[in-house]
Amino acid sequence: MSRAVSSGSCIIAEVSGSALSSGMPYLGSINTKIQRLWRDEGLRVPHRRRRERHGTSTAPDPVIADAPNRVWAADFQFDVTTDGRPIKIVSIIDEHTR
Numbered sequence: 001m002s003r004a005v006s007s008g009s010c011i012i013a014e015v016s017g018s019a020l021s022s023g024m025p026y027l028g029s030i031n032t033k034i035q036r037l038w039r040d041e042g043l044r045v046p047h048r049r050r051r052e053r054h055g056t057s058t059a060p061d062p063v064i065a066d067a068p069n070r071v072w073a074a075d076f077q078f079d080v081t082t083d084g085r086p087i088k089i090v091s092i093i094d095e096h097t098r
Helices: 018-019 028-038
Strands: 004-006 010-015 072-080 086-095
Touching: none
Parallel strands: none
Antiparallel strands: 004 010, 072 086
């Protein structure tokens, strides 16, 4: 048997295990049950609103490699040898001539 307890804007639903095994129809997820209970009590389920974005991005504009020696890229690699010693490798290349 299911029972809904209403106190102000909060509704608590209780469904006993014997109610589900006694042939009570399955109503889907718990959110569906809560929405149904809110609707029966005349309450409105608040909808989540997406946060509005204000302003523009603070990320710098991408740099274009239009000539040699203007834009460089670095790649860091870390590994371990078979005897456990660390290896650190940095590769630096010119974006225009790559």
